Amino acid sequence: MSAPLTPGCFCWFELSTTNQDSAKNFYSALFDWNSADDDMGSAGIYTRFTIEGQDVGAACTLHADQLAQGVPPNWLLYVLVDDADASAARISGAGGTLGVPPFGVETFGRMAVVSERSGAASAVWDGRGPARGGLPG
Secondary structure (H helix, E strand, O other): OOOOOOOOOEEEEEEEEHHHHHHHHHHHHHHOOEEEEOOOOHHHHEEEEEEEEEEEEEEEOOOOHHHHHHOOEEEEEEOOOOHHHHHHHHHOOOEEEEEEEEOOOOOOOOEEEEOOOOOOEEEEEEOOOEEEEEEEE
16 A cells, blocks of 8 residues: 655546547556546546556546637646645745636545646645545545
């Protein structure tokens, strides 16, 4: 078992793509990952990648509005923080931007999608809810 993550560590990896089934097959074959699909209703299918039963990342399909905005397929890296709202405010104050302001993810925690000054995006995750797989709570 790995050591618990501390704030500032990358804690989750999420692929947004235009062909989720192809990506699932590609990464499963490449890294010997297993996968499990979760039906998220109107949000679509969320594929969790696992190694030895532990969640290590996920994949989802880019939505029409994201494609219309020119969002390309991408891997989004999540950084563990103590408080997503406070971190988002600190990022804004340091010259970064909020792509998606802080919001709750069911009962699992809170997150925000942010960009640093050059435009590179990442997410902050505070896990203030029950732990789920690779996302510490």
